[in-house]
Amino acid sequence: IPIGNGLINTTTLVTDHKTNQNYILQEINSHVFTEPEKIASNIRIAIQFLKDHFPDYYIASPIKTISNEEMAFVENEYWRLIPYVENSKVFDEVNSVDVAYEAARMFGGFTKRLDGCVLDEIQDTIPDFHNLNLRIEHYQDALKNAAKDRLNKAESLIEALKSFSFVEQIYEEWTTSPDFKRRIHHHDTKISNVLLDNESHKGLSVIDLDTLMSGYLFSDFGDMVRTYVCPVSEAETDLDKIVIRKAYYQAIEKGYLEEMGEVMTCREKESLFDAGLIMIYMQSIRFLTDYLNGDEYYKIEYPEQNYDRALNQLVLLERYFEIK
Numbered sequence: 001i002p003i004g005n006g007l008i009n010t011t012t013l014v015t016d017h018k019t020n021q022n023y024i025l026q027e028i029n030s031h032v033f034t035e036p037e038k039i040a041s042n043i044r045i046a047i048q049f050l051k052d053h054f055p056d057y058y059i060a061s062p063i064k065t066i067s068n069e070e071m072a073f074v075e076n077e078y079w080r081l082i083p084y085v086e087n088s089k090v091f092d093e094v095n096s097v098d099v100a101y102e103a104a105r106m107f108g109g110f111t112k113r114l115d116g117c118v119l120d121e122i123q124d125t126i127p128d129f130h131n132l133n134l135r136i137e138h139y140q141d142a143l144k145n146a147a148k149d150r151l152n153k154a155e156s157l158i159e160a161l162k163s164f165s166f167v168e169q170i171y172e173e174w175t176t177s178p179d180f181k182r183r184i185h186h187h188d189t190k191i192s193n194v195l196l197d198n199e200s201h202k203g204l205s206v207i208d209l210d211t212l213m214s215g216y217l218f219s220d221f222g223d224m225v226r227t228y229v230c231p232v233s234e235a236e237t238d239l240d241k242i243v244i245r246k247a248y249y250q251a252i253e254k255g256y257l258e259e260m261g262e263v264m265t266c267r268e269k270e271s272l273f274d275a276g277l278i279m280i281y282m283q284s285i286r287f288l289t290d291y292l293n294g295d296e297y298y299k300i301e302y303p304e305q306n307y308d309r310a311l312n313q314l315v316l317l318e319r320y321f322e323i324k
């Protein structure tokens with residue numbers, strides 16, 4: 001049974017009818033993750049670190065193959081199997097502040113516990129994944145090379161994005177000032193990447209560790225803001241539905257600080273709002289770049305979807321900026 005709504009990997013719930021055991025089977029997108037061995041290595045190191053230092057901490061980890069590997073290479077594709085946690089639930093959207101709080105606590109707790117793990121041992125599974133400077137460069141290239149009709153359609157969107165170029169300076173400060181620390185982050189904190197208890201909705205485990213990498217906390221905090229504060233997703237085309245739910249922002253902040261507060265710097269704590277700006281701006285740029293490039297990266301369901309997603313994220317950015 002297909003599950004989740006990821007734009008990159010393909011995820012399926014499978015049942016072994018002999019044992020009635022459920023599993024989550026994931027096919028890793030090898031165009032995006034060109035070196036899946038790095039994913040396996042990072043997961044191995046991080047999980048070992050957590051086992052050694054926090055033996056009671058639960059993290060859903062991949063089942064090894066008979067040759068003791070984290071992933072199986074079958075017909076030119078990488079596959080990974082993790083046990084399905086019984087009585088767990090994966091949400092596709094955030095419709096209660098408690099769920100937002102719980103997810104933020106889970107992602108914060110994950111980074112906090114990995115705080116002593118040696119950063120140099122963790123490899124970049126997607127180099128420059130959240131490097132805004134590089135995303136801007138790719139965007140500039142796309143602007144130069146785009147097909148005329150796509151460029152024309154995007155004209156006002158391109159113009160509107162210019163008024164948010166100040167976000168690039170905010171990014172510069174995060175990535176150059178010693179007040180902001182590199183740590184191990186999940187880098188894909190959408191709500192379907194955390195398992196919650198089916199009844200109590202308490203956090204059970206973060207999942208999908210493909211983009212576990214070192215980085216800055218704007219990646220995790222900012223992407224939670226991007227994907228939890230608005231009642232509709234990036235797929236929504238009715239722009240009136242894009243509103244900011246302040247209580248959800250506060251719940252993310254509360255949950256994240258409860259775990260990460262003790263390791264964060266003062267400057268990081270003051271800059272949480274900006275983390276949202278960076279990630280929403282970056283996502284709008286990424287969708288628009290893909291639209292201009294002729295939809296090479298994100299799965300689409302209809303021809304102009306990447307344009308619609310970019311516009312959705314721009315509107316989200318504008319409305320989010322208003323609450324500052």
Ligand code: GN1
Nearest residue numbers: 005006007008009032188190234283
């Ligand atoms: C991709 O497939 P999914 O939803 O896990 C993307 C994220 C984007 C997201 C936007 C490896 O994630 O960075 O924020 O789409 N992941 C990759 O929906 O590019």
Ligand code: MG
Nearest residue numbers: 006188208210
């Ligand atoms: Mg992912």
